[in-house]
Amino acid sequence: MKKLMTGNEAFAYGAYLYGVRVAAAYPGTPSSEILANYANYPNVFAEWAPNEKVSLDVAIGAAYAGKRAMCAMKHVGMNVAADSLFYAVYTGLKAGLVIVCADDPNMHSSQNEQDNRNYAKFAKCPMIEPADSEEARQFMGIALDMSEQFDTPVIVRSVTRLSHSSTPVEYTDEEPPAPPEEPPAYERDPLKFVMVPANARRRHPVVEERLQQLAEYAETTPINYIEPGSSKLGIVSAGVNYHFAKEVFPDATFLKLGMVYPLPKKLIREFANQVEKIVVVEELDPFLEEHLKLMGLEVQGKDIFPILGEFSPSLIRSCAVKAGLIEAPPAPPELKSDLDRPIRPPMLCPGCGHRALFYVLREAGVLVTGDIGCYTLAFAPPLSAMHTTGCMGASIGVAHGIDRAGVKDDVVAVLGDSTFLHSGVHPVIDVLYNQGSTTTIISDNNATAMTGFQEHPGTGKTIQGQPAKIVDPEKLVRGIGYEKVDICDPYDIDKMEEILQDHTRSDEPSVIIARHPCVLHTREKHPPPEVDPETCINCGICLDIGCSPLVQEEDHVRIDTLLCNGCGLCVKVCPQEAIIEK
Numbered sequence: 314m315k316k317l318m319t320g321n322e323a324f325a326y327g328a329y330l331y332g333v334r335v336a337a338a339y340p341g342t343p344s345s346e347i348l349a350n351y352a353n354y355p356n357v358f359a360e361w362a363p364n365e366k367v368s369l370d371v372a373i374g375a376a377y378a379g380k381r382a383m384c385a386m387k388h389v390g391m392n393v394a395a396d397s398l399f400y401a402v403y404t405g406l407k408a409g410l411v412i413v414c415a416d417d418p419n420m421h422s423s424q425n426e427q428d429n430r431n432y433a434k435f436a437k438c439p440m441i442e443p444a445d446s447e448e449a450r451q452f453m454g455i456a457l458d459m460s461e462q463f464d465t466p467v468i469v470r471s472v473t474r475l476s477h478s479s480t481p482v483e484y485t486d487e488e489p490p491a492p493p494e495e496p497p498a499y500e501r502d503p504l505k506f507v508m509v510p511a512n513a514r515r516r517h518p519v520v521e522e523r524l525q526q527l528a529e530y531a532e533t534t535p536i537n538y539i540e541p542g543s544s545k546l547g548i549v550s551a552g553v554n555y556h557f558a559k560e561v562f563p564d565a566t567f568l569k570l571g572m573v574y575p576l577p578k579k580l581i582r583e584f585a586n587q588v589e590k591i592v593v594v595e596e597l598d599p600f601l602e603e604h605l606k607l608m609g610l611e612v613q614g615k616d617i618f619p620i621l622g623e624f625s626p627s628l629i630r631s632c633a634v635k636a637g638l639i640e641a642p643p644a645p646p647e648l649k650s651d652l653d654r655p656i657r658p659p660m661l662c663p664g665c666g667h668r669a670l671f672y673v674l675r676e677a678g679v680l681v682t683g684d685i686g687c688y689t690l691a692f693a694p695p696l697s698a699m700h701t702t703g704c705m706g707a708s709i710g711v712a713h714g715i716d717r718a719g720v721k722d723d724v725v726a727v728l729g730d731s732t733f734l735h736s737g738v739h740p741v742i743d744v745l746y747n748q749g750s751t752t753t754i755i756s757d758n759n760a761t762a763m764t765g766f767q768e769h770p771g772t773g774k775t776i777q778g779q780p781a782k783i784v785d786p787e788k789l790v791r792g793i794g795y796e797k798v799d800i801c802d803p804y805d806i807d808k809m810e811e812i813l814q815d816h817t818r819s820d821e822p823s824v825i826i827a828r829h830p831c832v833l834h835t836r837e838k839h840p841p842p843e844v845d846p847e848t849c850i851n852c853g854i855c856l857d858i859g860c861s862p863l864v865q866e867e868d869h870v871r872i873d874t875l876l877c878n879g880c881g882l883c884v885k886v887c888p889q890e891a892i893i894e895k
C-alpha cells in the first residue's frame with residue numbers, strides 16, 4: 314500500500330525496514346524528525362546525543378559491533394561530526410552505516426547554506442541523494458547494502474524541500490525481515506580499527522581503491538540512469554531538483570544521478586554523446602558541473618542558475634527563459650507577491666524567560682556574545698541585545714577572545730541549555746584553564762526549544778520519554794572548578810541585575826544560570842495585566858521589550874489579552890506603574 318510521508322518519515326521508515334537497529338542524532342532543522350520518527354519503531358535503540366560528533370561515534374560503534382546503524386544531522390552538524398566521519402571512512406565497519414545529512418538551501422533555519430556534497434569528496438565517502446520520499450525509503454536500503462559491500466559509511470543527502478514535503482511511499486504494516494545475524498561477540502581487529510599512523514597508512518590505499526570500485530559501481534547502479542528525450546537538450550540533475558527540472562524541460566534527455574559521489578564517468582560520456590547541449594540543474598555549488606567540466610565536457614550551469622538559495626520550478630523556468638533554453642510560457646495568473654504580505658519578523662514568545670534576561674543585559678549595557686537557539690532573536694530590535702552569533706557553542710570562546718584582546722567593555726557569553734551541553738562545556742574549561750574572567754550565562758529553559766522540544770541530557774528524559782539521569786549544568790561547572798556560580802530566575806529582575814553586576818565586576822571566571830522553563834513547553838499562563846490608559850504616558854518603554862501582545866494605540870499601550878501569557882515583565886519595566894497585575 315501507499316502512504317503519504319515526509320522525506321524525514323521515509324528516511325526513518327527506510328532505516329527500520331532495512332535493518333538499522335541503533336540510531337543516534339542531535340536535532341537540527343530540517344533533519345530532526347528523522348530520529349524522532351525512527352524512535353517510534355519497535356525493537357530499535359534510538360538516542361538523542363549531546364551533539365552530532367557523539368551521535369556519529371555511537372552509530373560507528375554499533376556498526377563496528379555488527380549492527381546496522383544510522384545517524385542523522387543537519388548540514389552544519391557535519392562540521393561538528395567531521396572528525397569522526399573522516400576516521401570511519403578509513404576504518405570501515407562491520408555492518409552498514411548510513412549518515413543522513415540534510416542541507417538547508419535558502420537558510421530557512423540555519424546560519425549558512427553550505428553544500429555538503431563537498432564533504433563526500435573531501436572525506437572520500439560515497440553519497441547518494443534521493444529525489445522524493447519513496448526514494449528516501451529505497452535509498453536507505455541501497456545505502457546500507459553499499460556500506461556493507463564496500464566497507465564504508467555512506468552519506469544520504471537530503472535538503473529542506475525533501476525532508477519536509479510529503480509524497481507517497483510504498484509501505485507495509487508487516488514486520489520487516491529480521492536483520493542479518495549478529496556476530497556473537499565483538500571481533501577485535503586493531504589493524505583495521507586502530508588508526509595510529511602505521512595502520513592509517515595501510516588504510517589510505519584501501520580508501521583510494523574503494524573509491525575506484527565505487528566509481529565502477531556508480532556506472533551500473535540503477536539509481537543513476539539516462540532518461541531518453543530530445544537530443545537537443547540534456548539535463549543533468551539529482552535530488553529534488555530532478556523533479557523541478559522535469560517540470561520545466563519535459564522533452565529533454567535527462568541524466569538522473571541518484572549517486573552524487575563518486576560519479577559515473579562512462580555513463581556521463583554516454584549521455585553527453587546523445588545530446589547537443591548539456592545543462593546542469595543543481596542548487597548551491599557547481600558540484601556536478603565542475604566534475605563534468607573536469608572531464609572536458611562543455612557544460613552550462615551556474616552561468617544560467619544562481620549559486621545562492623533554493624530552486625523551484627518557477628525559478629528554473631525563469632532562468633531557462635532568460636538563457637534562451639525554452640520559450641517564455643504564457644503569463645501565469647496574477648498571484649500576490651511576498652512583498653504584499655505583512656512582514657512579521659520572528660519574535661520571542663510572550664512569557665519567554667530569554668526576554669527577561671536580555672532586557673537585563675540590554676539595560677546593563679554589556680557586550681553580549683551570543684549563540685544559537687530561540688534566544689538568538691534577542692539580537693533584533695527592539696531588544697538589540699546580542700552582538701555576535703556564529704555557530705553552536707561559539708559564544709564563550711568569542712567572549713574570552715574579546716576579553717583577551719583587551720577590550721574594556723563588560724563581556725558576557727549567552728547560550729541555551731541544549732547548546733551548553735552540545736558544545737559549551739569545552740569553552741568553559743578553556744576560560745577557567747587560561748585564567749580568563751568571562752561570565753558565561755546559560756539561559757536555561759529546560760528544553761531544546763528552537764528545534765521542537767527534543768529532550769537533552771539536562772531534561773531528565775530520553776527520546777522515548779523514559780526517566781534519565783539529569784546532567785545538571787551547575788554541578789557540571791562546579792565540578793570543573795568554577796567557584797562563582799549563581800542561579801537566578803531572570804524574571805526576578807532586581808536579583809538578576811545584582812548578580813550580573815557582581816559577576817561582570819569580578820575578575821574570576823563565572824557562570825550564571827538564568828533559569829526559567831520554556832512557557833510553550835510548560836503551558837503555564839497567568840491572567841494578563843491591564844494598562845490604565847489614564848496613567849500610561851505612552852513613553853514606549855514597555856514596547857522596547859519586544860513582546861507581541863503589547864500594542865501601540867494612539868495615546869496609550871494596550872495588551873492583547875489573547876496573546877498575553879501574563880508573565881508580568883511589562884508590569885516590572887513600566888516606570889509609571891501604569892500596567893497593573895490582576
Ligand SMILES: Cc1ncc(C[n+]2csc(CCOP(=O)(O)OP(=O)(O)O)c2C)c(N)n1
Pocket residue numbers: 339340341342365387389390393423424685686687688705728729730731732733758760761762763764
Ligand atoms: C551544529 C548544529 N547542530 C544543530 C543545530 C540546530 N540547533 C540550533 S540551536 C539548537 C538548540 C537550541 O536549544 P537551546 O540552546 O536550549 O536554546 P532554546 O532554543 O531552547 O532557547 C539546535 C538544536 C545547529 N544550528 N547547529
